[in-house]
Amino acid sequence: MNTTQKFSQQQIFDLLEEVKDPEIPVISVVDLGVVREVKYEGKKLIVTITPTYSGCPAMGVIQMEITTALLEAGIIDFEVRTSLSPAWTTRWMSEKGKKALKEYGIAPPLDNEGNESDLFGEMPAIQCPHCGSKNTGMTNRFGSTPCKSLHQCKDCLEPFDYFKCH
Amino acid sequence: MKSYTKYDPLVEYVLRSADNTLILGHRLSELCGHGPVLEQDIAITNISLDLLGQSRMYLQYAAQQIGNNETEDTLAFLRDGMQFRNCQLTEQPNGDFAHTIIRSFIFDSYHFYFCQSLKSSTDSSLAEIAAKSLKEVTYHRKFSSEWTIRLGDGTAESNERMQKALENLWPYSGELTEEDAVDAKMAAEGIGVDLKDISGSINDYRNNILERAGLKVPEKVFMHSGGKKGLHTEHHGYILAEMQFMQRAYPGLNW
Numbered sequence: 340m341n342t343t344q345k346f347s348q349q350q351i352f353d354l355l356e357e358v359k360d361p362e363i364p365v366i367s368v369v370d371l372g373v374v375r376e377v378k379y380e381g382k383k384l385i386v387t388i389t390p391t392y393s394g395c396p397a398m399g400v401i402q403m404e405i406t407t408a409l410l411e412a413g414i415i416d417f418e419v420r421t422s423l424s425p426a427w428t429t430r431w432m433s434e435k436g437k438k439a440l441k442e443y444g445i446a447p448p449l450d451n452e453g454n455e456s457d458l459f460g461e462m463p464a465i466q467c468p469h470c471g472s473k474n475t476g477m478t479n480r481f482g483s484t485p486c487k488s489l490h491q492c493k494d495c496l497e498p499f500d501y502f503k504c505h
Numbered sequence: 506m507k508s509y510t511k512y513d514p515l516v517e518y519v520l521r522s523a524d525n526t527l528i529l530g531h532r533l534s535e536l537c538g539h540g541p542v543l544e545q546d547i548a549i550t551n552i553s554l555d556l557l558g559q560s561r562m563y564l565q566y567a568a569q570q571i572g573n574n575e576t577e578d579t580l581a582f583l584r585d586g587m588q589f590r591n592c593q594l595t596e597q598p599n600g601d602f603a604h605t606i607i608r609s610f611i612f613d614s615y616h617f618y619f620c621q622s623l624k625s626s627t628d629s630s631l632a633e634i635a636a637k638s639l640k641e642v643t644y645h646r647k648f649s650s651e652w653t654i655r656l657g658d659g660t661a662e663s664n665e666r667m668q669k670a671l672e673n674l675w676p677y678s679g680e681l682t683e684e685d686a687v688d689a690k691m692a693a694e695g696i697g698v699d700l701k702d703i704s705g706s707i708n709d710y711r712n713n714i715l716e717r718a719g720l721k722v723p724e725k726v727f728m729h730s731g732g733k734k735g736l737h738t739e740h741h742g743y744i745l746a747e748m749q750f751m752q753r754a755y756p757g758l759n760w
Binding site for chain 1: 544547548551552554555556557558559561562629632633634636637638640641644647648650651654714
């Protein structure tokens with residue numbers, strides 16, 4: 340094991356590409372926008388991550404999996420830091436990540452879903468990830484994980500998750 | 506038996522938010538698997554999870570300020586009732602769905618403006634927690650407001666139950682915006698929220714929703730208070746008994 344080898348930032352990002360969200364195993368923590376910064380402080384590698392939702396139970400697992408990935412690459416001198424600010428937003432999700440979500444059956448976040456504090460507000464049409472129809476409706480603003488809401492397609496009738504804007 | 510503990514003003518202040526979110530989060534978690542319908546069961550547990558997450562951030566910060574080997578876990582699981590600083594509203598029982606919704610509506614309408622204002626705190630830790638929380642609280646407020654309207658403006662029975670819940674819980678609404686010496690000191694230092702400042706927005710918001718819901722704000726109500734000072738209603742002890750049992754029975758237990 341070569342502890343003095345210095346991985347470039349890009350190499351670290353490539354490594355973290357292999358760490359997936361434990362609850363949505365098709366999207367990496369990099370594509371999700373959870374990894375905010377990779378840098379060296381002297382010889383020590385610092386990876387800064389930010390939580391999606393404050394109570395997200397996946398964060399502990401993500402931190403552990405990043406640690407494992409770095410150790411497996413032979414990196415010993417590192418620290419995984421958590422930072423709250425700036426607060427995570429779905430705008431940080433990469434296009435690649437959004438595409439992977441859709442293929443997995445989860446509708447990716449729209450750029451703008453209207454005023455969040457609008458009561459009973461109509462959401463813009465969310466495309467069904469199964470058949471592509473935009474004739475869909477929300478069944479529940481809260482879904483199987485904090486980051487998703489529950490929808491149903493009125494054409495193919497399949498229920499689906501939508502990764503809501505945040 | 507630990508009796509009354511006085512923390513320094515910043516810790517007192519942080520614990521109020523920590524405990525409001527912890528206790529209400531715990532209350533809502535009691536509905537996991539018991540919600541009236543599956544969708545609302547999921548919604549309420551999601552909200553509970555958000556609140557517990559927010560509580561952890563406040564508790565970690567409070568523990569760091571106290572030092573002395575205090576951690577988020579010791580603060581949550583090893584403090585006694587009088588050391589808790591949550592407002593009495595948050596510890597009130599779930600009751601029927603009307604009570605659950607009205608309690609959340611009263612809290613969320615306060616919590617939204619509180620976080621919005623705390624976002625500009627001169628204390629960067631509090632400002633960060635507030636900015637993070639506000640995104641979640643926006644959803645919470647929307648959820649409880651929509652249900653307040655839906656049930657208030659629903660059937661004769663749902664309206665009656667909502668009005669009854671409002672009358673039972675309204676007396677606990679005052680404490681949220683009641684300013685005491687700690688609030689005043691923190692607001693003056695730019696760390697805390699000026700409760701006088703946000704009261705107007707909270708009232709306007711509540712009045713608007715309650716009017717749309719066809720519910721009447723109770724008049725000439727005696728407002729309970731004391732939670733911020735560690736004085737709680739009898740329900741509080743039962744929450745702690747359940748929440749703290751494992752750590753009391755098996756100290757230091759891990760999973």
